[in-house]
Amino acid sequence: MSASTRHRGRRRLVSQEMYETVFGTVYIGLATNVLLVAATLPLLVVLLATDPTVSWPALALLAPLLAPALVAAFAVFTAFSTDGSTAAVRTFWRAYRRHARRALAIGALTSAVVVVLAVDVVAVWGARIGAAAIPVFATLLVLAVLTALVALAATPVLPGVRLRDLLRTSLYLAVRRWYLSVTALAVLGLLAGVVVTSPAIGLGFATAPLLFVVWGGCRVALRSVVPDGATPAAHGTAVPS
Template sequence: MNDPARRLTLSADTWDLLWSFVHRILVVNLGLVLGCLPLLIGLLAVAEPWRYPIFFGLLAVLAGPAVAAAFSYLNEEDSRPPVRLFVRAYRRHWRRALAVAAVVTALVGVLVADIAMLYDAMPGAALVPLLVVLAVLLVSAGSCALALLPDSNLGLRSVARVAVYAAVRGWQWSLVSLVVAVVALVLVNQAPLLGLTTVPGCAAWVMLINARFQLNALSLSVVRVGQPPV
């Protein structure tokens, strides 16, 4: 008769894979919390942050380098990459990641302002669905751009062009990434301590997988040599 406990016992390779994943998620959680610390402090200090969009928009830009470093760290081939690789990725990509985050935040801010002005008045309200779609695609394009930064030597213009094309081409993954980001924010808001120790790294991992699906559809062997996707 088979022992149920034996059937539940995992192999050594499976345990190693699980602990490797947990190790990466914990490091990414710590890195994202430290990288987004000004934004987190601002959210804790202000009861109604939506009343100060410019201030919190500037703080949100600081999340770009941390997210790029998280994507780079999650892409490491080592089973348990040391923490210094996260720090190294942050220092290497922070300028370009900051530029990407600044552009995406500014454009999304403009779209949100337009939506707030037009949603209750015709004929402007007819444009709201289009503006919402554009905002979703911008967020997804930003995610793709941050995922592409560590894996290519492309200039920012080429990265932006590839990221936008990938976001439009893989729109279904754009929606998934947006849902994951929203769910992560809700969970962190409901249980800040527990959420910050578990959710950010898992959300970054899912968004990175989605970005890979979107970018792989563009034949990256062509993109990496600097030619536009066809």
């Protein structure tokens, strides 16, 4: 075989691998978007069809539906990043069913804390004590959201850890890796803005790529607890207390 023939063969192989990678990435993104919409449809209907300032109690009740959907999406990203798996539908629903109970608990706790803190902010808004209380309430609200985010990313890789320990570790990691946490929060804010202003673009195209960035930041933070996102059972990893 001549050198030129071998070169053409390698070029075709590289082109095929590149094509498969690009196709798989696009498919994972589009499929994850559709699956997220399906898993959170009641919440999205209320959010997009009503005035949130009026329907916020219903939104607070439905907000926990986001939690198992995020866990499932993170599981899809993990499988694709680790093994190149493009079985998005199977991976998503398998993770959803397996971790729904814990994820819903995290989502419900977070929703309750956010509602209480938001009501507290409204209650002291304009009052003399508000200047001192509002920054405290806002900080606690941000910490609650960040703790939940890290806990949801950790749920698939720390399935046997008690919920209390998982939340405590997630709070520790969210504070310790504050730069990653702030970036993830900013990306989530951007995603929420896109979904509210342009639902078709946000839900159809932007959700998976932006959540992938959020998942990447959480995965880096979790490496101090679980190396390379592996399960503790595989590496004898213990959650710090």
